[in-house]
Amino acid sequence: MPGSAKSAKISLKEEELQKIEEEKQRQEEELAKQEQEQELYAKEKKRRTREKTEALKQLKPSQYERTLSWLDKSQTYMTNTKKEEKCAFEFEKFQRNGNRPDPVEVKSINTFLSLLKDKSVHDLKAVFGDVKLMMSLLDELYLTNRKYSDGVSEAVMKKREENVISMEHLIAQRYNDLTLKTLEDATFIVDSDTGNLERVCGGDHETILVWANLTRNPRMTGFEFRSENLSMDVPGIIALADVGIRILITKYDHYSQKCSTFYPKKLPEIQNDAEKGREQVVLIVENKQEGEAETPAAAQENEQSPKDGEPPEAGAAEVAAAETEEAYDESEEQVESVKEEQVEDDILDPDVVDLRQFTRLGQIFKFEILKMPPQPLVVTGGWTLTALVKEPLSMIKYPDDVIVKELPKQEGEPDGDEEGKPVLPKPPTEPEPTKLGVKMKAPEKVIFYEEPQLARWDPKDHHWKTSGFSDFVYDDVQKMISFQTDDFYTFCLLQDTHLNMPFQTWELRCTGENTATFSVIAACSENVFEIKDTDVRLMKPETGASTEFEHFYDKWMAPDALILLMQAAGNNIFPDVDSTNFVSVADKVIDIEPIYDQMAFLSPSFAFAWSRFSNDVRSDELVMQVIPVVNPTDNSNPIVEDPRAATYIIQPDRSYKLAVTEQMVRLSYDEARGCPCQTDLAHAVRMTPLPKDIKGELLKQLNKRVDDGDSPMVATVRYLLNATKVLTFS
Secondary structure (H helix, E strand, O other): OHHHHHHHHHHHHHHHHHHHHHHHHHHHHHHHHHHHHHHHHHHHHHHHHHHHHHHHHHHHHHHHHHHHHHHHHHHHHHHHHHHHHHHHHHHHHHHOOOOOOOOOOOOHHHHHHHHHOOOOOOOOHHHHHHHHHHHHHHHEEEEHHHHHHOOOOOHHHOOOHHHHHHHHHHHHHHHHHHHHHHHHOOOHEEEOOOEEEEEEEEOOOOOEEEEEOOOOOOOOOOEHHHHOOOOEEOOOHHHHHOOEEEEEOOOOOOOOHOOOOOOOOOOOOOOOOHHOOHHHHHHHHOOOOOOOOOHHHHHHHOOOOOOOOOOOOOOOOHHHHHHHHHHHHHHHHHHHHHHHHHHHHHHOOOOOOOOOOOOEEEEEEEEEOOOOOOEEEEEEOEEEEOOOOOOOOOOOHHHHHHHHHHOOOOOOOOOOOEEOOOOOOOOOOOOOOEEEEEEEEOOOOOOOOOOOEEEEHHHHOOOEHHHHHEOOOEEEOEEEEEEEEEOOOEEEEEEEOOOOOOOEEEEEOOOOEEEEEEEEEOOOOOEEEEEEEEEEEEOOOOOOHHHHHHEEEEEOHHHHHHHHHHHHHHOOOOOOHHHHHHHOOOOOOOOOHHHHHHHHHOOEEEEOOOOOOOOOOOOOEEEEEEEOOOOOOOOOHHHHHHOOEEEEEEEOEEEEOOOOOOOOOOOOOOOOOOOOEEOOOHHHHHHOOOOOOOOOOOHHHHHHHHHOOHHHHHHHHHHHHHHHOOOOOO
16 A cells, blocks of 8 residues: 555656646747747738838839929929019119119219218218118128029128128218217207217118217216116216217117127038938838837847748848938038037137027127217407317227326326426325116017126127126116226127927918918917918917017018018027027927928818827928818817828838827837828828728818919918928927
8 A cells, every 4th residue: 555655656746747848848848939920020010111112113203203293393493483573673773873882893882982072071960861861771681692593603701791891880970970960969959957968860771879978077977868768877986087988879780790709500401311311211210100109229139030940031121221320420410510510610718609599689789998089269359269170070099098197187296397396206095996886777679587697899800709797787677787997898798599499299280272371389379370382370369378478469461571570589499500509309300391381281171289299209200290181271279189180200211100199108100000101291191091081082172272272372381481490499
């Protein structure tokens, strides 16, 4: 019995081991089967990807030509419109008075400037009339250079720049002549309360404030121009000096264009070899379509590894994809290297303002201290004796010239040796304070979303600088600024150019046959544009409207004119070519301009909006919401709440509707069922079936409305999309 029990136990143990071995073998077989299925699935997926890529390559030429034909209507309209604008511009010049020169014609403007230089003008009306004429010529010249200078040689452009400088100098000379005449007559136009000269005169482009110290009262601490909300505290050395002060306030800026940082610096074009082989790298990108957004590294890890003892399989497509990815990475490194070199080339002193990062807002305030000309003397009998001194207006170096030359000599102060006795040196005294205090009204029609930056112009190296003053205070409630300065400078206020970027969201939708709305919710402002044919207006919100924008709220105008007004008012939502260097947004290496063209072309029937996945895609991909607009006049519900709203992705070689919705948390690259890839956005939107549109009748109606779209409205939409760059800066 004991032997049989022991034998039974051994048999039971062997049976258990056999079961464990069988289970292990079964698991290994299942794992091998799963691996085999995964390998087959991966190969099948690669095969389908190759077929899809090859099909898109075959399809691209025909769809590209068709897209160009679709866009040809609006492109032709814009070309013809530009020609008509130029003809109207030239005809308007032809109809003008014959006494007005053509600023583009070098001979005409040279003759005009020579005649003005020879003419001496001191009358207030004549001075401001000449300045108004020259400012209109400058505006016309700037407009011509900006819009109608294609094909103009560098020599002609240089000559135009010289004419601009000549007109600026002549405008300054006119101001000096008027100021000198005012100071010469100071005795007859003194202020009855202070006994000093306080004169305010202004034109369309400027305001001139002139103060002259006639009483030289040692108790005088400052002066005020109440009509201009400007006051100035002066030290004792000015109170006793025979000087005048001029404050020239101009609406124009002839300084900033001389700065080395005024014009944006676009990154040089770099040949991107990865873009050439984009069709090959799609094999890797498609691996992300498993339901999760993967990085390129993760996609490469999902590739099947070779079995032990077998050589790795490296097909032509895989090798090309690897080479393309390597070229893509090298290209990105090259771009970053160029950026770093550009930054190194633009290293500025700590107090220099970079005008690519800051924008001047409001007027220019030029403070100058002047030498007083001889004053008329009234003698017995009513005679007036006037010294005729033909000297130009003379600026004084502060404080050196004021202390040494302009202070009146104290009574009893010896001039030198007296009766052979040497002059004893004076004991050292405390230096006279030279700080100047300024308090004035902040510029009107300008909004400062944060405390503005005060800067002075340095005429030596042609830069705005933040040094030279202290105790700057900005009162946001009273809209007043005050500061202390150590000299008479030219001042301005600046604001961060990109303070309103990046944008939070945006939306474009048609509202009628030739109308649309375009909203951009920026960091500091909400902007809703209404578009009608070639005109656009910024709509005034029902609540929270800015009083600084009242001069252009709800006013129809050309889009470029509205953009200039918004930028001048401090509401800048229009990035420049180098704004990505100053805004925290992802650099895009995809050509975005054709996408804006296609969005504008589709805008008569389809709305577009920001997608929550905008920051989740690669640098060569874009994503947005696309919504069919069945009834353009129905604005009862937000367009993004439409159940037909879909998310589209755009890649260099394809565009398609994604399976994900905006309510989902993670981005998936899977295609929506029944929505194949197309080569561009226009084809993807026009050929993707709509929900509950089984026969496709609704899609046909929308496409017909697109084909019959209003060209002026489409052109205006295109202009605003390119100006705001919402696909990059949102």
